[in-house]
Amino acid sequence: xxxxxxxxxxxxxxxxxxxxxxxxxxxxxxxxxxxxxxxxxxxxxxxxxxxxxxxxxxxxxxxxxxxxxxxxxxxxxxxxxxxxxxxxxxxxxxxxxxxxxxxxxxxxxxxxxxxxxxxxxxxxxxxxxxxxxxxxxxxxxxxxxxxxxxxxxxxxxxxxxxxxxxxxxxxxxxxxxxxxxxxxxxxxxxxxxxxxxxxxxxxxxxxxxxxxxxxxxxxxxxxxxxxxxxxxxxxxxxxxxxxxxxxxxxxxxxxxxxxxxxxxxxxxxxxxxxxxxxxxxxxxxxxxxxxxxxxxxxxxxxxxxxxxxxxxxxxxxxxxxxxxxxxxxxxxxxxxxxxxxxxxxxxxxxxxxxxxxxxxxxxxxxxxxxxxxxxxxxxxxxxxxxxxxxxxxxxxxxxxxxxxxxxxxxxxxxxxxxxx
Numbered sequence: 001x002x003x004x005x006x007x008x009x010x011x012x013x014x015x016x017x018x019x020x021x022x023x024x025x026x027x028x029x030x031x032x033x034x035x036x037x038x039x040x041x042x043x044x045x046x047x048x049x050x051x052x053x054x055x056x057x058x059x060x061x062x063x064x065x066x067x068x069x070x071x072x073x074x075x076x077x078x079x080x081x082x083x084x085x086x087x088x089x090x091x092x093x094x095x096x097x098x099x100x101x102x103x104x105x106x107x108x109x110x111x112x113x114x115x116x117x118x119x120x121x122x123x124x125x126x127x128x129x130x131x132x133x134x135x136x137x138x139x140x141x142x143x144x145x146x147x148x149x150x151x152x153x154x155x156x157x158x159x160x161x162x163x164x165x166x167x168x169x170x171x172x173x174x175x176x177x178x179x180x181x182x183x184x185x186x187x188x189x190x191x192x193x194x195x196x197x198x199x200x201x202x203x204x205x206x207x208x209x210x211x212x213x214x215x216x217x218x219x220x221x222x223x224x225x226x227x228x229x230x231x232x233x234x235x236x237x238x239x240x241x242x243x244x245x246x247x248x249x250x251x252x253x254x255x256x257x258x259x260x261x262x263x264x265x266x267x268x269x270x271x272x273x274x275x276x277x278x279x280x281x282x283x284x285x286x287x288x289x290x291x292x293x294x295x296x297x298x299x300x301x302x303x304x305x306x307x308x309x310x311x312x313x314x315x316x317x318x319x320x321x322x323x324x325x326x327x328x329x330x331x332x333x334x335x336x337x338x339x340x341x342x343x344x345x346x347x348x349x350x351x352x353x354x355x356x357x358x359x360x361x362x363x364x365x366x367x368x369x370x371x372x373x374x375x376x377x378x379x380x381x382x383x384x385x386x387x388x389x390x391x392x393x394x395x396x397x398x399x400x401x402x403x404x405x406x407x408x409x410x411x412x413x414x415x416x417x418x419x420x
Contacts (some may be wrong), residue, residue, distance in 0.1 A: 057393035058244035074292035104262030111218035114239035114255035115158035121264035135163030150194030191336035212236035248293030313342035319406035353416035
């Protein structure tokens with residue numbers, strides 16, 4: 001992969017393709033007189049929904065990322081024709097497995113859906129009849145999932161949907177002794193900040209007991225190589241969110257891993273009416289968009305992305321140099337959201353406003369700007385170590401938005417400094 005991508009390349013190579021696609025998609029008779037353009041109505045405006053500048057990151061509640069132009073074009077093209085869904089899923093899975101260097105792949109309705117389908121796969125791979133039993137009839141089913149206590153998290157409800165029971169461990173000895181004839185899976189949260197048992201030991205012990213390992217790495221690209229690092233390490237299943245760093249549709253995700261488990265996941269997935277995944281529908285547009293996003297992502301380089309994100313952070317920091325007592329640094333979290341974030345600190349005796357109040361003022365402004373939710377918190381995902389830290393997540397900013405954020409921060413902080 002080339003390391004000399006220009007900023008223009010980073011923001012998408014398919015502007016012309018998108019323009020052609022949108023013009024072709026216009027319905028007959030769509031003219032200026034009808035009040036519509038080839039792109040359609042702006043329904044955010046029509047519905048009164050506030051558009052924001054995303055200086056936070058790929059958070060679900062902020063609709064995650066914006067798809068690059070070539071991905072948008074692929075989604076629009078896919079919307080024009082019906083296809084057979086099973087054929088599309090199979091072809092997309094085979095294509096993605098080759099590109100991501102694993103045995104099998106499935107496009108899911110986000111990473112949470114992949115957690116449910118992957119767990120269901122582990123429970124039914126040796127017992128296909130169990131597809132119709134879960135989660136209301138667990139008679140005779142293996143349903144114990146071993147997990148480190150420090151790896152319990154909000155998203156593990158997606159596993160509980162299958163009717164499993166967690167068995168928590170803390171030490172390697174406890175882990176060795178946790179396996180029973182009901183153990184069906186060992187679950188690992190890749191971005192967990194605690195836990196005594198390494199990835200390698202987690203895999204080794206589980207495989208000694210012939211139990212598959214599932215790694216939730218939803219937010220853990222970049223680096224790009226993580227898309228194959230964990231399956232090559234030995235995890236039997238790995239999930240990634242499609243709408244975060246990969247920049248695909250927000251409601252898409254990837255389930256990667258062992259071919260037999262991917263086949264079992266498909267058997268638990270839509271459009272099968274009696275399966276636990278029936279409601280986890282992925283439309284043709286999202287499947288194609290996920291494939292196109294992977295293609296786009298593999299065209300990037302870790303060095304090129306980091307250089308661009310640092311440039312945005314430096315642009316904001318340089319504009320704020322006249323703010324009294326302001327200190328800035330760029331920090332990259334160790335695992336999840338492993339990209340440059342801009343941290344801003346200042347003397348509260350000189351600038352009399354808290355970081356959360358700064359965030360609220362930017363939120364209420366026009367345009368509305370959302371800062372990273374770690375703003376004003378301490379020890380949040382390895383980002384902040386001081387109180388009243390402003391955290392700017394620069395990686396989801398669109399071209400030119402870094403200066404809008406910089407000017408608004410300057411305005412709010414200087415007003416607070418003048419009031420001191």
